[in-house]
Amino acid sequence: MDIGKLLAERTKYMTASEIRELLKWATVDVISFGGGMPDPSTFPVEDIQKIVNYVLEAYPHKALQYGSTEGVYELRQEIAKFSEEHHGIKTKAENVLVTVGSQEALELLGRVFINPGDVVITENPTYLAALQAWRVYQPKLVGIPMDEHGMIVELLEDKVRELLARGERIKFIYTIPTAQNPTGITMTQDRRKYLLEVAERYDLLIVEDDPYSYFLFEPIQVAPIKALDKSDRVIYLSTASKIFAPGFRLGWVVASEEVIKWFYLAKQSLNLNTSNFVQYIFLEGLRRGVVTKNLPRVKELYKRKRDAMLAALETYMPEGVRWTRPSGGMFVWATVPPQIDTRELLRKAVTQYKVAFIPGHGFFVDESVKNAMRLNFTYPSFEQINEGIRRLALAIKEA
């Protein structure tokens, strides 16, 4: 049967993620800097085992049953508490919605807000899978350049004015202000305030994606934009994937009750609710302080891995290759000489040199930069980091 003739128009915006394709290679003899996976040694396995046994003994019938679309109420309470303790975000259970990873929150944003032709503003480069999630909704993606202090908010304001003067409908500004994906850059506190001012001045919504603020390696003092937000214009996303375990697929949204209501309606059709079982496990993880206890260890490990990657880059990379010194998170962002297209480089790197990375193209709203790459330092071992960067340097030299 010919399926092609039955496909909806929007399927032409559905393309395979390079990251996901790369995850497939991670198991073979290729050293992969591709994915964004945590080091499995950071998973608090013993604590999880205790928790799971407790959950199945204490309230199996709730944990194994259907649940409410917004999430388990006690977990929403606990997340509200956690948000205040860790991020200074004052909120309450009613402002929290539990999602199937942060990816679902990105989908909800597209689904609830984006009509074809609407404008979504992002840092440029930004998180590739966010762009991919929204493309089926056909927004105009507008990228704002970054410098070492994060999104250049002066340029943002100019752009907003220009867009509004043209009558464009700006739906939201998407930012990963802390240890950004893919650059590792953290937006300064001044810029954060300025960004919020711009949003207030032009009555715009901000989406703050914050998976990485748990892993800031430098003593940078920044608050989430959501913590500064007085007018409920920030939708804040975070996730258990990097601080507990990604195998649970659990993320959350903190936003105004009106946004939560729309996300709730949209989520009903997507999957009714996030796994109750998984929610109760994370609830106990928060209650018992497993996450809080685990964090310093994880941060220390990732800092050492970052340093190992920076040292290897320093040792092996030829002239003309530059890279960021990530303030936190999971990635180094590297730029090779402009005559090298990293998508082409990848093929050779994988087949001949047995090393993988994500070409930078897809992180740009317009794919305008072709000589960049994202390198993950959290998943590979210290040995693999050194050997992989050595191989990558050889591949670049040949190119």
Add this chain to the structure above:
Amino acid sequence: MDIGKLLAERTKYMTASEIRELLKWATVDVISFGGGMPDPSTFPVEDIQKIVNYVLEAYPHKALQYGSTEGVYELRQEIAKFSEEHHGIKTKAENVLVTVGSQEALELLGRVFINPGDVVITENPTYLAALQAWRVYQPKLVGIPMDEHGMIVELLEDKVRELLARGERIKFIYTIPTAQNPTGITMTQDRRKYLLEVAERYDLLIVEDDPYSYFLFEPIQVAPIKALDKSDRVIYLSTASKIFAPGFRLGWVVASEEVIKWFYLAKQSLNLNTSNFVQYIFLEGLRRGVVTKNLPRVKELYKRKRDAMLAALETYMPEGVRWTRPSGGMFVWATVPPQIDTRELLRKAVTQYKVAFIPGHGFFVDESVKNAMRLNFTYPSFEQINEGIRRLALAIKEA
């Protein structure tokens, strides 16, 4: 901040599910026949506890890590095997995709196939949450009447001819052939063959939703339509929710590799992957035969609950109330005299008589029938079934 002005057009098709709203009442003093929840005593808690401990000891790093969008390969293999053993569906891992409950599969169908104005054909009445999932994609929903043998396929064929003559684009025919939701009716084997013939004749796709064939109370010999399918035109959906536990949110799709590829691309943006942890638990559940071992007990319990509900209906209901004798599944479908609108009845039933059900309206593509209701018999206790039907009969008498 005014969110209203930022909403996408499609939000006007997002409405709260009556079922989900009703789930909220299930905990208070109202006896609820509303949801579609399993009896929690059917959850194989002890087996799950053993399995979870095994998974966390044997391969914690796989179970707690990100996974592939299609699902854990070994689980896909095991589901393929299960499909053959339980349903006579010959398939392989590559034809299986694991979803966040069957609800996600319904969303994937809409996302991949439906353009605004496309036709989707369903039984009338049909599963309310399927209609809701697709509404955001703005199909024309065409309902085919049922009799006690299931969808009247003669009428389907006439309708298909008429639609095609008008140049309509039919995307798929959605059916729940076994112990249908909401009616409990099982389509005869002859009808199934005829339905497949019609699909072949007009080159149409069939979506077979099959959560309930595990619970057929009568000795009816039927095969899934998918088991008869020679031309890969049936997309088959099932779920662990009713045979293991709904708290895991785990379902699956069996379809051609081309359909699986499109679902995979669509699912990437929705949530990257279904929880690996949950997948490994169900994998072990299948491997150890927990599901197979549990089924006769569950079926026996649900049969007794159905019989209890039928007996209570017989005892208490006034003249003019009719109901189906469900061949399996979880629901009785009842019809009250035409002057009673069950949506209005519901309010009184809940507030005054402390009993809840789902009004039938939303199960019809055109909400054309206003005097029907769906009654769940699996979740309430035997006592609640008797007492709840007694209360409901009083409410109907008053109306």
